[in-house]
Amino acid sequence: MRLWKRGPVVFTVLALVMLACNLALNLVPTVGIVLAQLLLPLLECGLLYASLAADRGEPPRLRHLIGVAAAPPRALAAVIAASLVIFAVESLAAQAFGDVNMLVPDGDEAASMSAGVLVATYAAGILASLPVMFVPFIALFDGAGLRTAFAQSFAAFARNPGPLLLFGALSFALLMLGIATSGLGLLLALPWSAAASYAAWKEIFSVG
Numbered sequence: 001m002r003l004w005k006r007g008p009v010v011f012t013v014l015a016l017v018m019l020a021c022n023l024a025l026n027l028v029p030t031v032g033i034v035l036a037q038l039l040l041p042l043l044e045c046g047l048l049y050a051s052l053a054a055d056r057g058e059p060p061r062l063r064h065l066i067g068v069a070a071a072p073p074r075a076l077a078a079v080i081a082a083s084l085v086i087f088a089v090e091s092l093a094a095q096a097f098g099d100v101n102m103l104v105p106d107g108d109e110a111a112s113m114s115a116g117v118l119v120a121t122y123a124a125g126i127l128a129s130l131p132v133m134f135v136p137f138i139a140l141f142d143g144a145g146l147r148t149a150f151a152q153s154f155a156a157f158a159r160n161p162g163p164l165l166l167f168g169a170l171s172f173a174l175l176m177l178g179i180a181t182s183g184l185g186l187l188l189a190l191p192w193s194a195a196a197s198y199a200a201w202k203e204i205f206s207v208g
Contacts, residue, residue, distance in 0.1 A: 054195070
C-alpha cells in the first residue's frame with residue numbers, strides 16, 4: 001500500500017490499459033487469446049517497474065508500461081513462460097470442471113462460466129502462480145535466464161509455503177472482488193497484487 005500511495009493514479013491507469021488490451025484481444029477468436037498470453041504478461045511488467053520506481057522514491061510513470069521493451073530476450077521468455085504455465089493450469093481446470101474452452105472467446109471468459117467453475121478455475125490459476133511468482137523479478141531485475149529464474153522461484157516457494165499460500169488466498173479474494181464489481185475492482189487489485197509481489201520478492205531474496 002505504501003508503494004501504491006506514491007502514484008495511485010498512474011497505477012490505476014496502467015491497470016486500465018492492461019484490462020482494455022485484455023478485453024480487446026479476447027474478442028478475437030483463438031489467435032487473439034493466444035496473443036494475449038504472449039503480450040499481456042509483458043504489459044503487466046509495467047506494474048512491477050512502477051513498483052520499483054516507487055520503492056526508489058521516484059514517481060511511477062506511464063512509460064513504465066513499455067519498460068519491459070528494454071529487457072533482454074531471455075528475460076522476456078521467462079516472463080511469458082511463467083504466464084503460460086498459469087494459463088495452461090486455468091485452461092485445464094475450466095475444461096475439467098465446466099467443459100469450458102478458454103481459447104474460444106465470448107467477450108469475457110468469466111461470463112461464460114458458472115460461479116463454481118469460475119472459482120475453481122481462478123483458484124487453480126492462483127495456486128499455479130505461487131511457485132512462479134518471482135520469475136519476472138528474477139529475470140528482469142536480477143538478469144537471470146529462464147531456467148535459473150524458474151529454479152530460484154520454485155526454491156523460494158518451497159522455503160515459504162505457508163506465507164505464500166496466505167498471499168495466494170488474499171490475491172484470490174482481491175481477484176474475486178474485482179470480478180464481482182464488473183472489473184472495476186481490478187483497477188485496484190492488480191496494482192496492489194503487483195506491489196505486494198514486489199515487496200515479497202525483496203524480503204524473500206533479501207534485496208536491498
